[in-house]
Amino acid sequence: MNVPIVVAWGPLYLICELIPTQPDVLMEMLNTNSYDWEKQAIARKALAGILGNGLVNVEGAEHKAMRRLVAPSFSGHQIRQLAPLFYTKGQALAEAILRLTKGRDGEAVDPTDQFSRATLDIIGAAGVGMDFDTLEKNETILPKLYDSVIHAPFWFLLINGLFPTWFLGALKGTKIARILADQQRLRDEVRILMKRKKANMKEQDSTTTGKDIIASIMKAGDVSDDYLVNQMLTFLAAGHETTASALAWAILLLSRHPEIQGRLLVECDAQLGSTSASETDASIFDSEKMPFLAAVCNETLRLYPPAPITSRQNIVPTTLNGQLIPKGTLASLPLYSINRSEALWGSDATQFNPDRWLDGSNAAHGGAKSQFCFTSFLHGPRSCIGQSFARLEMKCILAALIMRLRFEPAEPDQKIELTGFLTIRPKNLRLKVHEIQETVSMEV
Numbered sequence: 001m002n003v004p005i006v007v008a009w010g011p012l013y014l015i016c017e018l019i020p021t022q023p024d025v026l027m028e029m030l031n032t033n034s035y036d037w038e039k040q041a042i043a044r045k046a047l048a049g050i051l052g053n054g055l056v057n058v059e060g061a062e063h064k065a066m067r068r069l070v071a072p073s074f075s076g077h078q079i080r081q082l083a084p085l086f087y088t089k090g091q092a093l094a095e096a097i098l099r100l101t102k103g104r105d106g107e108a109v110d111p112t113d114q115f116s117r118a119t120l121d122i123i124g125a126a127g128v129g130m131d132f133d134t135l136e137k138n139e140t141i142l143p144k145l146y147d148s149v150i151h152a153p154f155w156f157l158l159i160n161g162l163f164p165t166w167f168l169g170a171l172k173g174t175k176i177a178r179i180l181a182d183q184q185r186l187r188d189e190v191r192i193l194m195k196r197k198k199a200n201m202k203e204q205d206s207t208t209t210g211k212d213i214i215a216s217i218m219k220a221g222d223v224s225d226d227y228l229v230n231q232m233l234t235f236l237a238a239g240h241e242t243t244a245s246a247l248a249w250a251i252l253l254l255s256r257h258p259e260i261q262g263r264l265l266v267e268c269d270a271q272l273g274s275t276s277a278s279e280t281d282a283s284i285f286d287s288e289k290m291p292f293l294a295a296v297c298n299e300t301l302r303l304y305p306p307a308p309i310t311s312r313q314n315i316v317p318t319t320l321n322g323q324l325i326p327k328g329t330l331a332s333l334p335l336y337s338i339n340r341s342e343a344l345w346g347s348d349a350t351q352f353n354p355d356r357w358l359d360g361s362n363a364a365h366g367g368a369k370s371q372f373c374f375t376s377f378l379h380g381p382r383s384c385i386g387q388s389f390a391r392l393e394m395k396c397i398l399a400a401l402i403m404r405l406r407f408e409p410a411e412p413d414q415k416i417e418l419t420g421f422l423t424i425r426p427k428n429l430r431l432k433v434h435e436i437q438e439t440v441s442m443e444v
């Protein structure tokens with residue numbers, strides 16, 4: 001990892017990819033010359049079936065215009081107003097996890113599905129202005145469709161990226177055809193939601209209602225139904241499974257580090273105490289007030305970036321580290337590996353150590369020398385537009401969970417394995433969950 005760019009050859013020397021590994025090079029690719037580098041065509045085709053052609057999947061001038069239209073919905077002011085929603089859903093999630101444990105007499109449970117449902121309900125409310133209430137309504141179709149399309153196997157994404165959809169759809173009775181049918185069903189469901197949203201907006205006084213992302217887009221300009229469906233597909237998918245993954249990893253790590261879980265509980269209790277969800281204010285979760293909560297979130301996102309890899313290809317000749325890079329060169333960005341590089345993070349790079357975000361020089365960057373060593377949300381014009389949303393959401397939900405539940409691993413020595421490709425989550429998450437009966441009274 002000390003070389004700025006690794007050149008990797010694929011099978012039979014047919015494919016050659018650049019793998020940038022150093023902060024300066026990442027800065028050039030993601031920030032300085034961001035629009036020289038687009039997502040690879042195969043990746044975009046595979047993503048289109050899940051995210052539609054919304055903000056994640058468009059390029060160049062179309063991307064700039066779309067990002068400008070959507071950006072106001074992600075202003076600090078808008079996001080901070082969502083804290084009560086995030087905290088309420090965190091509390092509902094704690095209850096849903098408790099329900100899982102009922103009648104199981106101390107057996108381990110897997111709350112992965114509940115994490116996804118809570119974050120889907122949040123992005124439903126904040127993104128589309130609809131509470132899907134999937135945490136309570138088990139039979140709802142959306143979580144099942146998302147599970148099928150987002151957690152499709154890698155080979156499916158590859159085949160889907162390489163071959164035309166009409167050809168793959170003709171492979172009747174195969175897993176390929178089933179996942180493609182789920183993608184189509186998802187698009188159909190989202191179109192129904194879009195129609196309902198438009199009708200709601202027409203019925204109500206649109207100047208006083210609809211502060212959600214899609215309402216803001218509808219108010220900002222005259223856009224087509226397809227445009228809205230694509231944006232809804234993008235925000236519903238990009239806005240829930242990533243945060244659900246981050247929460248699953250955070251809880252797994254906390255279960256394996258009881259002393260860190262204890263410190264977090266003390267801080268949460270001191271700041272939130274018996275604050276009700278409606279009294280919750282974003283300022284309570286600011287790093288100045290809850291530094292340890294911020295550190296735990298940062299460290300989880302560093303060790304387990306929910307989106308572990310992305311790809312690029314330059315559309316014009318450009319340079320990296322002073323080297324001319326011919327047009328059409330492929331690049332892979334190994335976010336997971338960069339975040340764990342010993343060259344960038346030191347010898348304890350793979351350890352869960354939230355204190356690296358609190359003490360010592362460069363604590364703001366987790367002790368690394370540059371912000372580009374932390375790649376979980378990428379950087380520059382194509383960085384995650386939902387970063388502040390996700391960070392506040394993660395903090396609120398984690399605080400609500402930790403104040404209500406104590407987590408323990410089912411088998412303390414079990415090796416942590418991960419599964420998934422677009423987003424990663426723990427494989428076979430098995431946790432023992434204990435209800436916290438009393439509030440803590442220790443000093444922070």
Ligand code: HEM
Binds near residue numbers: 310383
């Ligand atoms: C912990 C949670 C999250 C993580 C780790 C994450 C990570 C990322 C990453 C790495 C990208 C860049 C993908 C690429 O260019 O290859 C991205 C883009 C994006 N994310 Fe997130 N994301 C998270 C949560 C969210 C949320 C909550 C939303 C919406 C509410 C969201 C919406 C988007 C959108 C729309 C883009 C495309 C931005 C653009 O290209 O201009 N993300 N995200």
